[in-house]
Amino acid sequence: MAKELPLDTVLEASASTARSSNRGRIIALVVGLILILAIALISTLGLRQVNTPRPEVGQVAPPFALTLFEGKQTSLTQLQGQVVVVNFWASWCIPCIDEAPELEQTWQSYRDKGVVFLGVDYVDTEPKALEFLKKYGISYSNGPDLGSRISYDYRIKGVPETFVVDKTGVVRFVKIGPTTQSELRSVIDPLLKD
Amino acid sequence: MAITASFAYAQGGPSGAELDRRVREVTSRLNCPLCQGQTLNECPLQVCDEMRELIRQKLQAGENDDQIIAYFVQRFGDRVLNEPPRSGFALLGWIMPILGTLLGIALVTFALRAMTRRTPRPVAVAATPNGAAGGRPPAPAGLPQEYVDRLERELKQME
Numbered sequence: 001m002a003k004e005l006p007l008d009t010v011l012e013a014s015a016s017t018a019r020s021s022n023r024g025r026i027i028a029l030v031v032g033l034i035l036i037l038a039i040a041l042i043s044t045l046g047l048r049q050v051n052t053p054r055p056e057v058g059q060v061a062p063p064f065a066l067t068l069f070e071g072k073q074t075s076l077t078q079l080q081g082q083v084v085v086v087n088f089w090a091s092w093c094i095p096c097i098d099e100a101p102e103l104e105q106t107w108q109s110y111r112d113k114g115v116v117f118l119g120v121d122y123v124d125t126e127p128k129a130l131e132f133l134k135k136y137g138i139s140y141s142n143g144p145d146l147g148s149r150i151s152y153d154y155r156i157k158g159v160p161e162t163f164v165v166d167k168t169g170v171v172r173f174v175k176i177g178p179t180t181q182s183e184l185r186s187v188i189d190p191l192l193k194d
Numbered sequence: 195m196a197i198t199a200s201f202a203y204a205q206g207g208p209s210g211a212e213l214d215r216r217v218r219e220v221t222s223r224l225n226c227p228l229c230q231g232q233t234l235n236e237c238p239l240q241v242c243d244e245m246r247e248l249i250r251q252k253l254q255a256g257e258n259d260d261q262i263i264a265y266f267v268q269r270f271g272d273r274v275l276n277e278p279p280r281s282g283f284a285l286l287g288w289i290m291p292i293l294g295t296l297l298g299i300a301l302v303t304f305a306l307r308a309m310t311r312r313t314p315r316p317v318a319v320a321a322t323p324n325g326a327a328g329g330r331p332p333a334p335a336g337l338p339q340e341y342v343d344r345l346e347r348e349l350k351q352m353e
Contacts, residue, residue, distance in 0.1 A: 015337075016311060027304050031297055038293070042286055092241040123227045123270060125244045147271040148227065 054155035062153040068143040091132035099178035100136035207254040227270040
């Protein structure tokens with residue numbers, strides 16, 4: 001049979017346990033609050049950018065600067081007053097091959113009418129991108145999407161993807177997947193009359 | 195073979211097995227920019243194959259690992275890094291685990307200290323002519339009355 005302790009000892013031990021337990025609860029509470037605040041801070045800062053919506057028709061196109069393959073710089077702001085066709089593409093993208101002549105032909109027929117075409121090369125290697133442009137005879141301005149910033153701001157779902165921006169900088173057409181000459185003409189023509 | 199080796203040497207970069215090892219090393223530090231959680235070393239996509247080839251060419255041309263990684267970050271952004279960068283917002287990714295570990299150690303230390311204090315200590319009780327019950331201090335708050343009564347009862351039985 002186990003030896004029994006005097007009641008005073010038991011009572012003192014119980015009181016001590018209660019005090020320790022309270023202190024432990026306070027510490028746990030403080031630590032828990034610090035952790036919750038840290039997680040909330042990280043989530044807020046991290047999600048702030050993720051929550052930026054994809055630009056849709058009727059919304060202002062996110063401004064961007066593009067460094068062209070030949071080294072020159074251009075930006076959407078600089079091109080305001082002209083209709084801008086922004087095409088996201090990549091050399092490894094098979095549908096981009098079908099789309100390439102459509103874009104080039106459309107560019108050729110609008111190049112002197114206040115329409116600018118910009119090709120944004122998404123996740124690609126420069127030698128392969130330049131090879132693609134040469135192979136498919138693309139003559140309008142093209143440049144790499146440095147840091148994938150433009151494709152991020154436009155929330156593209158893949159390549160190819162095309163946005164048409166009007167003279168005031170508002171998105172007037174979005175196409176996920178390859179676009180065609182007739183589709184682009186039907187969008188550009190009314191915008192040139194505005 | 196000798197011509198290839200001397201060409202590579204002239205460009206200042208490694209060749210042969212050493213070049214393969216360096217390519218593996220660099221591609222292990224980079225993620226595929228299109229896939230989630232796959233390194234450039236193991237990604238089967240065609241574009242990753244092209245990127246591995248580009249890394250090989252850059253190494254042969256004498257560029258070091260950090261220069262190549264900086265080029266990829268400039269082209270594809272921080273997400274291409276297999277490890278988060280040690281600056282800006284991503285620095286939290288490095289700090290939080292350390293902070294978490296320190297908090298954990300602090301918690302365990304406090305818990306152990308609290309447990310050590312719980313060890314019962316002998317308490318001096320003044321003897322009374324009427325027996326144990328008469329001279330005892332009052333029961334501390336929080337101790338169930340039922341437990342106190344039972345103890346009293348059992349102590350009386352012992353007498």
